[in-house]
Amino acid sequence: xxxxxxxxxxxxxxxxxVLVAALLAYSHLSGGALAQRENLTHxxxxxxxxxxxxxxxxxxRQQALARLRPSLxxxxxxxxxxxxxxxxxxxxxxxxxxxxxxxPVAAWPPFEHGGPNIAARDYFHHVxxxxxxxxxxxxxxxxxxIPQVMVIEPLLDDEGRFLGILGGxxxxxDGTSFVNLRSQRIGExxxxxxxxxxxxxxxxxxxxxxxxxxxxADRLPLLDRALYxxxxxxxxxxxxxxxxxxxxxxxxxxxxxxxxFLPLSQAEAPVNRYATELRWVGLATVALMLPLLWWLxxxxxxxxxxxxxxxxxxxxxxxxxxxxxxxxxxxxxVADAFNRLEDQRRDxxxxxxxxxxxxxAVLASSPVGMFLxxxxxxxxxxxxxxxxxxxxxxxxxxxSEWVRRIHPEDRPxxxxxxxxxxxxxxxxxxxxxFQRDDEQLWLEAQVSRVELGDxxxxxxxxxxxxxxxHERETxxxxxxxxxxxxxxxxxxxxxNRLEEACALHRRESDxxxxxxMMDLDHFKPVNDTAGHAAGDELLRLIGQLLExxxxxxDAVARLGGDEFALLLPSxxxxxxxxxxxxxxxxxxxxxxxxxxxxxxxxxxxxxxNLSVDDRDGGPLVKRADRASYRxxxxxxxxxxxxxxxxxxxxx
Numbered sequence: 001x002x003x004x005x006x007x008x009x010x011x012x013x014x015x016x017x018v019l020v021a022a023l024l025a026y027s028h029l030s031g032g033a034l035a036q037r038e039n040l041t042h043x044x045x046x047x048x049x050x051x052x053x054x055x056x057x058x059x060x061r062q063q064a065l066a067r068l069r070p071s072l073x074x075x076x077x078x079x080x081x082x083x084x085x086x087x088x089x090x091x092x093x094x095x096x097x098x099x100x101x102x103x104p105v106a107a108w109p110p111f112e113h114g115g116p117n118i119a120a121r122d123y124f125h126h127v128x129x130x131x132x133x134x135x136x137x138x139x140x141x142x143x144x145x146i147p148q149v150m151v152i153e154p155l156l157d158d159e160g161r162f163l164g165i166l167g168g169x170x171x172x173x174d175g176t177s178f179v180n181l182r183s184q185r186i187g188e189x190x191x192x193x194x195x196x197x198x199x200x201x202x203x204x205x206x207x208x209x210x211x212x213x214x215x216x217a218d219r220l221p222l223l224d225r226a227l228y229x230x231x232x233x234x235x236x237x238x239x240x241x242x243x244x245x246x247x248x249x250x251x252x253x254x255x256x257x258x259x260x261f262l263p264l265s266q267a268e269a270p271v272n273r274y275a276t277e278l279r280w281v282g283l284a285t286v287a288l289m290l291p292l293l294w295w296l297x298x299x300x301x302x303x304x305x306x307x308x309x310x311x312x313x314x315x316x317x318x319x320x321x322x323x324x325x326x327x328x329x330x331x332x333x334v335a336d337a338f339n340r341l342e343d344q345r346r347d348x349x350x351x352x353x354x355x356x357x358x359x360x361a362v363l364a365s366s367p368v369g370m371f372l373x374x375x376x377x378x379x380x381x382x383x384x385x386x387x388x389x390x391x392x393x394x395x396x397x398x399x400s401e402w403v404r405r406i407h408p409e410d411r412p413x414x415x416x417x418x419x420x421x422x423x424x425x426x427x428x429x430x431x432x433x434f435q436r437d438d439e440q441l442w443l444e445a446q447v448s449r450v451e452l453g454d455x456x457x458x459x460x461x462x463x464x465x466x467x468x469x470h471e472r473e474t475x476x477x478x479x480x481x482x483x484x485x486x487x488x489x490x491x492x493x494x495x496n497r498l499e500e501a502c503a504l505h506r507r508e509s510d511x512x513x514x515x516x517m518m519d520l521d522h523f524k525p526v527n528d529t530a531g532h533a534a535g536d537e538l539l540r541l542i543g544q545l546l547e548x549x550x551x552x553x554d555a556v557a558r559l560g561g562d563e564f565a566l567l568l569p570s571x572x573x574x575x576x577x578x579x580x581x582x583x584x585x586x587x588x589x590x591x592x593x594x595x596x597x598x599x600x601x602x603x604x605x606x607x608x609n610l611s612v613d614d615r616d617g618g619p620l621v622k623r624a625d626r627a628s629y630r631x632x633x634x635x636x637x638x639x640x641x642x643x644x645x646x647x648x649x650x651x
Contacts, residue, residue, distance in 0.1 A: 032271045036245060039267045040233040043186070043247035047233075047260040050181065050192060051249035057178040058151065058253045061091050061168060062133050065153035069166055072097070072155070078106030092168030093148070093177070097155070098124070099164040116142030127154050127165050130408065135254035138172060138200055138211055147172040147211045149179060149202065149254075160552055172202055172210050179203055190262040193239065197227050197255045199400060201239075209239060217378070217398065222246060226257045227400055229415050238263070303331055314342060369463035375456060377422050389443070389465050391436040407433035407440070418447075425449040425456065431466065442470040483558045485536055486543030494557035494565055498617040501569050505610055513569050513610040514576035515617075517624040518583070520562035521602040521636040526592070534594045538601070542587065549583050565624075573609040573643055580605045580639045588637060602637035604628055611644030620644065 068088060072081060082095045089095065089108070096107040102119025104111060118124045123136035136150040148169045155163040170177045181192040181203040194203035199214045217224035222236045226248035233247035243264040248257055303326045313319045321342070322335040369386030371394065373379050382394045394402060406414050410432035421428040428447035433440055447461035481493030489497065498515075505511045520542065527535040539562065546556045546564060555567040566583075568576050584603055592599045606627025610620050623642045631640040 489557035
């Protein structure tokens with residue numbers, strides 16, 4: 001018995017005595033795994049149902065507000081108008097109208113003290129900036145002091161100017177509110193939690209959690225992943241720290257996260273009852289064999305305990321090498337191998353410390369913003385250049401703070417690429433808008449996975465501020481497509497818009513497209529009499545008149561000299577003819593005075609629409625140009641129409 005192998009052989013010969021215990025453990029583990037899989041599948045189904053229910057509820061309320069918005073008359077009795085909305089009052093606790101400065105205009109039920117000014121609130125800034133329907137983050141009511149959320153519809157005039165908002169709020173405490181999920185239970189102790197993507201709790205069975213931030217990512221990693229858009233299930237902790245099975249689904253219409261939690265004790269209760277019965281059988285077996293096995297292993301493993309103590313001394317630095325006093329050849333081989341590895345480890349540690357010091361110096365001195373992240377995307381290093389670009393302590397903040405500062409229109413692309421980088425190791429290369437305090441920047445980010453052989457170590461990223469370059473490119477693009485004199489599109493810009501409109505017409509055959517082309521009459525005397533500077537000023541006035549006569553989505557272009565064109569998408573020919581006639585009258589009544597001379601000009605205008613036979617905009621331009629030429633030769637100051645073949649006329 002002088003070798004470790006012979007001593008272990010003795011121990012293995014006695015190992016059959018614990019076979020029963022192994023079988024019992026396997027039964028318990030396999031049963032627990034099966035129960036866990038079944039419960040996770042059920043939780044995912046419940047989370048999906050609840051998320052769909054919330055999506056439908058939000059959609060119904062947004063549609064109801066959208067239907068009410070066109071019928072509101074801001075200069076009439078809004079209180080009466082809101083009071084009549086019995087259907088909406090069944091969906092919301094209160095209906096409110098605020099003007100463009102955030103001042104309350106009307107509410108039903110009315111405010112007790114006139115209502116708060118919401119100009120400084122984030123959701124008001126959001127709706128005023130993007131002019132789209134929005135579901136607010138949870139907030140505490142200014143007069144009621146009650147936590148609530150608001151479904152908001154922007155109020156715009158015919159020109160698209162922001163007039164204010166129409167909103168309906170829902171209390172987080174009200175048990176009948178559509179955001180209150182406290183009454184929904186999963187089994188005896190399972191429950192539902194609703195949070196925003198920013199990490200604020202909207203609904204929880206315990207009211208004390210309302211309006212609180214979710215715990216840090218190291219406590220609830222699955223919930224933290226769900227805040228970034230992940231959907232799935234797994235095992236972790238509840239908000240109260242108890243272990244539980246959980247599933248998460250996204251409510252995309254409001255940027256919320258639904259979490260369904262089932263305490264592990266409830267999920268494992270059936271398995272535990274069965275395991276308790278088996279455990280008594282196992283304990284009886286172990287009680288009989290444990291004393292003998294303990295004595296034999298104590299004798300056989302005594303040299304290993306001495307080896308363990310020496311390894312601890314080397315680890316503490318009290319010794320540099322192992323020195324054994326035993327006859328076991330195997331332990332001497334282990335000690336020799338350990339000493340060789342310890343020597344190599346010390347050499348590698350010294351080399352690594354030198355490389356890390358060099359890398360830290362390089363990163364700190366780099367003018368490009370750089371960061372290092374682990375395989376889960378957690379930032380563990382940020383250089384000074386990135387701190388200067390972001391304007392806040394990136395390493396000390398949650399990753400969601402960076403995501404929150406990205407422009408909402410660029411945020412989905414960023415999240416999609418970042419998720420692909422974390423899950424598959426794809427390179428992340430993206431340009432996006434970023435809010436630094438009161439300043440908006442354009443950033444260019446490049447992130448790559450760092451690998452050592454086949455082992456992924458983490459991610460390295462570089463971020464540059466390209467605001468000046470982006471503004472320069474944008475300015476150059478604008479100048480390339482616009483007339484510097486009038487600010488209208490030039491011929492190149494007009495041709496690009498025409499090509500885009502024709503492509504849309506080919507994809508969606510129900511779209512209509514009209515074109516107005518015009519030449520000014522009697523313009524040459526202005527240049528001859530008052531000079532080209534006066535003629536340029538008159539052209540600017542004409543351009544301004546045309547811009548004010550059409551919608552924002554319409555395109556006004558100066559094609560050269562005194563020739564102008566107006567491209568009117570989604571505008572029937574009859575409506576385009578009315579617009580052309582209004583423009584003709586506006587130019588006819590325009591008086592231009594310079595150096596004591598008064599000049600009047602008129603316009604010869606041609607109108608046409610895109611024909612079903614047109615493959616591009618060339619025939620449309622020719623028809624409108626011929627109509628303008630005909631107006632010129634039939635006496636000027638008139639509108640001529642040359643219609644293209646439409647679906648109605650074809651049938």
